[in-house]
Amino acid sequence: MKKLKRSARLVEMTQFLLSRPHTLIPLTTFAERYGAAKSSISEDLAIIKEVFEDEGTGELQTLAGAAGGVKYIPHLAKEHALEFIHGLCEQLAQPDRILPGGYLYMSDLLGEPGIMNEAGKMIATAFRNQDIDVVMTVETKGIPLAYATGAQLNLPVVLVRRDHQVTEGSAVSINYVSGSHKSLHTMSLSRRAMKEKSRVLIVDDFMKAGGTIQGMVDLLAEFNATVAGVGVLVESGSVDNDERLLHDYVSLANLTVVDPRSKQIAVKPGNYFDL
Amino acid sequence: MKKLKRSARLVEMTQFLLSRPHTLIPLTTFAERYGAAKSSISEDLAIIKEVFEDEGTGELQTLAGAAGGVKYIPHLAKEHALEFIHGLCEQLAQPDRILPGGYLYMSDLLGEPGIMNEAGKMIATAFRNQDIDVVMTVETKGIPLAYATGAQLNLPVVLVRRDHQVTEGSAVSINYVSGSHKSLHTMSLSRRAMKEKSRVLIVDDFMKAGGTIQGMVDLLAEFNATVAGVGVLVESGSVDNDERLLHDYVSLANLTVVDPRSKQIAVKPGNYFDL
Known part of the structure; x- marks a missing residue:
């Protein structure tokens, strides 16, 4: 136990809460930690709550009663999310991103932990009230976003592999069809x-x-697991609706045009903002 | 600009600093943000600095002068690091982790964002005063730790692939020898x-x-890049010294015994704690 002045206690509590999202913390934990009365702790929490809400960085949910306490729910305010996504769209639309075959180079952006954390916060915001046990992705490029999302929701991350690995033990494998060439692939969990x-x-x-996400959905059926939601950083909007295998998902950005000949790329905010 | 009471300002500044590690923030940024005198801001920072240092969660470096400001350097105190690693060693030593071939199942632990963040904080602590431009790893299982480290050091993450991918553009590939079977593999950047x-x-x-890390070192030579350091979560201590290709590295845990017959696993803290 440490006796702290209110000012120091506020700094410490802010740090404590921010590093424990979606975790119920009993008021007694704080009261014992700081040797303070619960009423003082409640006043501190009210100050923190107000700042988080004014900033749009999160909610502080207070649960009354014996099993009560406080829970920090990270939350990215819509205006901040939109500002972030506009910046991301601008970066994605740089003409030198176009690769042979009409692919878009995104690895530099996926390599920025700051971008991944903001994007993960958005997905965590969209699904913050859902009953979810685990975040899942397939290797490789979705991994940082899956972890950023898992960190915000306080959930573990499960990784689907493209091949069966000796370090994973026994695994269930499925085949799935993906890409415009309708090629057959394997994934394994x-x-x-x-x-x-x-x-x-x-x-x-x-x-x-x-196709890849539908593969993950099929793989989950093998585990009697269910899909609580789907979140993607970028969707390609150039897909015909009858070609689309999946309709219920959240996208942060929507890539509407990639034209290798004219070097034109167009990106707009995803369906996240229609919710 | 928002006028905040000192108590609210402390909460806001704590949040602001924690989300911007290794970033120089001029005092004027805070002064303008809160419409406060620089002297008040300095007092606030002194309170925050004291809490961070007492908690062992980070340093607040103050740089004086025109280009001055404040920089938050995340830091995991040795006692907290040791406590965390003891817990990790205990989990790694559970007998049911042994897989056929004497491999150790670690994916559940690698799947915990909280564990990855603590481990990343440790590596970031070890290298916090080095001049580093980028964090690099090879797919797949090192990715979460690389991002956790990059986030703490405010550095981008570069991903080496096992195969050349169409979404990466032109790439440099090398062959490398890894594993006890001395098998030949390819990696590409x-x-x-x-x-x-x-x-x-x-x-x-x-x-x-x-072998894998030596492969990454060789690959970096192709880019005229240099190795500023090597950090691994777990090293295998069962390697003869003359077999070891790499001597200068930081390990958080050391796996000394994996015996599939007796189901015995022994893990101790890594060389991190000898530094």
Whole structure:
């Protein structure tokens, strides 16, 4: 126990809460930690709550009663999210991103932990009131976003592999069709990685028709697990609706045009903002 | 600009600093943000600095002069690091982790964003005073630790791929020898992912003789980049010293015994604590 002045206690509590999202902290934890009365702790929490809400960085949920306490729910305000996504769209639309085959180079942006954390906060905001047990993605490029989302929601991340790895133990494999060439691929998930009946939030960096994500959905069925939601960083809006395998998802950005000949790229905010 | 009471300002500044590690923030930024005198801001920062240092969660470096300001350097105190690593060692030593071939199942621990963030904070602490441009890892299992480290150091993450991917553009590939079977593998890095002469911190989840990491070192030579350091979550201590390809690295945990027959696993804290 440490006796702190209110000013120092506020700094310490802010730090404590920010590093424990979606975790119920009993008031007694704070009261004992600082040797303070619960009434003082409640006053501190009211100050923190007001700042978080004014800033649009999160909610502080207070649960009354014996099992009560306080829970920090990270939250990215719509205006901040929109500002962030406009910046991301601008960067994605740089003409030198176009690669042979009409692919878009995104690895530099996926390599910025700051961008991934903001994007993860957005997905965590969209699904903050859902009942979810685990975040899942398939290697490789969706991994940072899945972890950023998992960190904000205080959930573990499960990784689907493209091949069966010796370090994963026994695994369940499925085949799935992906890409405009309708090519056949394999993905595999370790038996011990996913509990039966888990509720799963699927996260990925990019979605076109949705073949890869549909593969993950099929894989989950093998574990009697269910999909609680799907969140992607960028969707390709150039897919015909009848080609689309998946309709219920949240996208942060929408890539509407990639024209290798004219070097034109157009990106707009995703369906996140229609919610 | 928002006028805040000192109590609210402390909460806001704490949040602001924690989300911007290794970033110089001029005092005028705070003074303008809160419509407060620089002297008040300095007093606030002194309170925050004291809490961070007492908690062992970070330093607040103050740079005087016209280009001055304040910089938050995340830091995990040795006692907290040791407590965390003891817990990790205990989890790693659970007998049911042994897989056929004597491999150790670690994916559940690698899937915990909280564990990855603490481990990343440790590596960031070890290298916090080094001149580093970028964090690098090779897919797949080192990715979360690399991002956690990059986030704490405010550095981008560059990903080496096992195969050349169409979404990476032109790439440089090398062959390397890894594993006890001395098998030959390929790794590849996108040309545009790494600037010439970058100073690189290599991060990975596991190291035995160091073949994979030596591969990354060789790959960096192709970019005229240099290795600023190597950090691994777990090293295998069961390697003879003359078999070891790499001697200069930081490990958080050391796996000394994995015996599939007796189901015995022994793990101790890594060389991190000898520094």
